[in-house]
Amino acid sequence: MATRWFGAPIPRNEDPRLLRGKGNYVDDIDLPEQLHAAVLRSTHARARILNIDVSAARVLPGVHLVLAASDLGEVLEPSPLLVPHHALTQPRTQLPLARDEVHYVGEAVAFVVADNRYIAEDALDLIDVEYEPLPVIHSLEVAAAEDAPLVHADVPGNVAAHLAQTVGDPDTVFSSAPHIERETLLMDRGAAMPMECRGVLARWDAHEDMLTCWISTQGPIPIRNGLAAIFHLPEHKVRVIAPDVGGGFGTKIMMFYPEEVLTPFAAIHLGKPVKWIEDRREHFISANQERSQLHEVEYAFDDQGILLAVRDKFLHDAGAYTPYGIIVPIITACTLPGPYRLKNYSSEFTVLYTNKVPVSPYRGAGRPHAVFVMERIMDRIAGELNLDRAEVRSRNFIAPDEFPWDVGLVYQDGGPTKYDSGNYQAGLDKLKVLLDYDNFPAMQAEARKQGRYLGLGIACYVEGTGIGPYEGAQVRVESDGRVFASTGVTTQGQAHYTTFAQIVADQLGVDPKDVQVTTGDTQAFYWGVGTYASRAATVAGSAMYLAAVKVREKAKLVAADLFEAAPEDVELAGGKVFVKDAPHRSLTLGQVAISANPLRYAYGENARKLMSMKLAGPRPGPALPPERGAPGLEASEFYSPPHGSFASGVHGAIIEVDPKTGMVSFVKYAAVHDCGRVINPMVVEGQVHGGVAQGIGGAFFERLVYNEEGQLTNASFMDYLIPTAAEIPPIAVDHVETPSPLNPLGVKGAGEAGVIPVPALFASAIDDALSPFGIRVREMPLHPLRLYELLEELKG
């Protein structure tokens, strides 16, 4: 394959529009006669609803509609269970509006539509809900306690799911292992916090019987299919568009958030467009969250530091509902072995309901937790045996000639957890150079003489990416020569308008600037799933490649007939199609597109020129010869991976801790990343940067604090601290490239990678910095106050 553009760090096609303020996010679209909605949310974490009185709200001037559960008719159905699993024995999903009970603070109770958002919010104040508060489960510990109150009255023990998997024979290994350690490791809740909150705009067109919804989502096609089912419409009469999406990070790969049903319901009911835009406080209490897990892990190793076996039992906090099944804890279980040759491993998890916002994947999706556990193990082995931490990792790495490596577990997609390729030692070697690893001990010793506490942390990970089931793409050259490419995945910052254009440009011999990519619009492409699990470049990118190849081959067939040449002698370059060695006689892609459509009515500049060129006339026989298939220079293709591809990486940092305050600052941060072949290195580095920043937030500042009543006590940016430019250090990035053998591009996913190892390396670096105090970090995130408390405990 020609690779002029693939691999080039070209600037992004999407930027000029976004930089001019001409982006098109949901709330940027205002339609004529549009009304605005607001949601009344539960103020209790668990309560029985005794009565809802909306009468005062209904008569407020400017209010058009007030909906409670009883007004929804057959639409009052629980949201679908997206990923069922045999171990998920007690799935529960949410109603669009709570009917009998509320299960978390923020659950939707009523929906108001008014002339504008201000009046809609006034009306919320006039709705009187009578609640009977019930006992609240605010933490995993409480949920797991014997005789704990129940989140759902019909779910005994609050247990949604229980899954145990075993590889090898860990019990036998433990019975004779030279070293065994046990510990409890905790990760608390955090949230994705995209800068654009959620939003829905719905329009019902009575002339066409058509519902159009603009939704800030990562999965418009499944939502379209779902809305069609709910409203009994043919799928082609529902169009869902994810326009510009201001960040997603997983929290927008959900269906249905209540507002995604309520807003179109109201629009159909009122016959007017209705817009609902989430505000930040609502986002804190109603957009899905993640991370909370409690691990009890034991591990066995030998005198050389080889990890022999791991037994991990963990509790996973599902929040109040399980819309996304048990994907997150399954990923945790499968990610834990990481880059290490772990042949004896048992994993057992219990998914518990709590009265908190539901959990679904957030960038990293169960992986940071697993990596935290495994890398704590590696550090402990090094500590116990007095070995170098990097050396212990090297001794346990799967070697480059051991791929494919089957971890032995069933992955989140139901396929094997089978690593397709990797070179973990190469990554670690590069990281050591970036960090000046070998000289750090001297630097640390020197600093300690001055009373400063420097620490170095490293963490390795393997990340399952690029899972199925499939994605598709269509590539089309129109008669004016413009190239259009569309796919069902969405874009929320990943540069798909550029990277997919690079893939297509190489095949059609055009500049990526001349390829217009459309993502996330069911009118442009309506097969596929969405952007999640670091899969868009791998799965949709491969489909894009296959479709572009098909268009290229078709262009060659058409041009070969016109030039009376062999198709294999036809070339595409510089936007032209010509016979090899005779570039002076060429056609534009637009002219080939016209010829590919055997019409008598071709018109326009390109068609006139084509006529004047006196090329060969049509061959006898059908106007569309069978080898050309459909008319036009257009093709659709699909790609379905055999199983996920496994990216990897290693990050390291040097930090300085002030033990008097618990404050941590970064001296250096370095990341080495392997996502197979790189389509656009500038974009991949940007993804890594952003992931690291989110990881630093999640390791340090970002903890969602729920009190015993299940109230989120830090539901604002004043209190839930997202790192700013002042907190994030310069990040050095390097790449290792082990192509994936699974897909035609050799790529693996890159979107989530940056975030995954950060909590683990942060813990590693703190332990190292504060080793004179004998600290062992066992929880994340760790904000300065908590670190200070830990130090005080050690001193006391």
Next chain:
Amino acid sequence: MQEQEEETPAFTEECDIAVTVNGRHYEQRVTVRLLLSDFLRHELHHTGTHVGCEHGVCGCCTVLLNGEAVRSCLMFAVQADGMVVTTIEGMAGTNSDLHPIQQAFQEKHGLQCGFCTPGIIMTVHAMLHENPNPSDEEIRHELSGNICRCTGYQNIVEAVKLAAERLREQNMEV
């Protein structure tokens, strides 16, 4: 009480304002409680100014008010009466070319989803007006009122440095 409720609440009163936005003069009647951000976005349809938190922390809604960077979600439209507002749409003026700050953001990949970008560019504009040659540390400090969730700020800092350098070379005042 009953009587008071029947009166028009003070916050729904309307008021005439005159504002210049991106060089164009507007005279408009607005509700006194209308936020400046909502006025710009939904009354004047300058939707490049984004709203990320509505409590003045994230900086997405930053605009220039009489040349100074302010958060338009923390102000009422009526407070901008008689003032001059510049939003992201006014950055490149009528030029077809991007402003050097915008250009630098594209070249250095200083944006991903693009949602925080207009606010950041307005902040950078005000920053470089005050300090045409900021150090890395000054840049990071000045940017710390704007949250970006995508880029990790790395390339934003690089873009600001490049923009500052170009503007100095061109002797262009911002």
